[in-house]
Amino acid sequence: MHIFFAMAPLNTPDGFGIWVGAFFTLCILSFLYKDNPFFRFAESIFAGCSLGYYIGNTFSQTIVPNVLEPLVHDGHTPFISWGWWVLVIPIIIGVNLYTRYIPKIAWVARFSLAIYVGYYAALEMMLKLQGEVLPQSADTIISLVPRGTPMIDWFTSIVVMIGVLCVLVYFFFSAEHKGVLGGVSKVGVWFLMISFGAAFAYTIMGRISILIGRVVFLMGDWLGYGA
């Protein structure tokens, strides 16, 4: 164990960046005491920076290498080569989305939006059915007799199956939840409560991890602990 502090220097670009980061971290953490102008300032700066970063990153990592570079350097003959059209058509569809900001021709953007929605609807449909509904349903179909599987795994599968059925009954609103249906849906509520509890506990774990990240940044990068 060694305790050693050497604060980040303010006169280097990296050091200055760390000081700025530490300032904004403390601004955000100040909300824990109470809402204040420093917190709001840091919040607004973060929103703006995130958007700017996203645009710059997408431009340099996607638009330039996948669209502009091939268009300029791949030797496509405009209007004639197929490769040129493959690049230009998506550009037209993309740029077309921005016509919604010109009121007179705003309707033109709907064509691009329709293509976008159609593509992702089809993609999601496949994904949900083949990637979620079928495999997840299959996982709840189990043998009622434990054959070759450890007893604990078999028991877990039975609990999962009962849980799925009870929760499905709870979300069945076409009949009044009375009698057997009421009892089963009550068991479903218990399963839901347990799952919410587990999810909440995991959420706390995640939030503590974020706090750890900031504490490590302040202690390590800014104050220089362990440097």
Next chain:
Amino acid sequence: MNFMDWITNLDRRWLYLLVGVFAIVPLIFPLGMPVNVSPAVQSLYDHVEGMNPGEIIMVSMDYGPSTGPENDPMACALIRHALSRDLRIVMLALYPIGGVNEGIQELQRCVGDLDPPNGVLESTKFPGKIYGKDFVYLGYKDGGLATMRQMNENIHEVFPSDYWQTPVTEYELSNEVQGYDDVNFAFSVATGIIGEWWANTVNAQFGLPVAVGCTAVSAPKYFAYYNAGQMFALLGGLKGAAEYERLVLDNYPQAKADTEEQVFYAAKGWDVQSVVYSIITIFIILGNVAYLLERRRTRMQL
């Protein structure tokens, strides 16, 4: 004022302060809390151990700086594990807000500083491991789901150049990997939904084995995929990271030395988690007991 009145009226800012203090202390004085390895994590370690030298792992950096404390140690442990076993790594990023930076940061943390455009290709931490031959970083691509589908047809069309804008065909490794068939498995270090896409699209539709290292918030949902066999391994949050890191550190001395050089790594984070979690649990119990006693007292007065 008795203890129960005190606890029900306690200003929550005292609790914040307590959590803050106990988040700092274990980082300075590590406790070395035990880490029990779960089957979901052991499965990833065993799979990597079972691979032949030269086989390729695709590592997708699908998270940003906000979840770095959970996801960084997972990525680092896998990179160190793979390189220690002479496996090859193709890295890429699909998360828009910071994925690309997390990728280069973790890669350089594990292999040392690189500058491929100026000829600095060899790892300083894994001597003999060369950028472009043993590991390569393709950078970020927008589009998420559409990008994943397209990668099955031709990765070179999706990633024509690497992070440093060098054509991928110029490097032996990236030239060799043209689709999912060329890699042994994909490891998504994920926040949010992108890790799910690897399971319900890449695994379900293209059959590539997938492992995911997710944030704790997402873990309950990801366990459904793991139980259904749609991913063969799952590292859930900092706990999963600490388990995998423990396995790697116990078996690879070089990885242990490199990891313990860092100010922060998963095992240290796990100490903090354990302490802060205990405090929160105690206060939840105290709060509930106080609430029940208060309710009982009110009923008795009626």
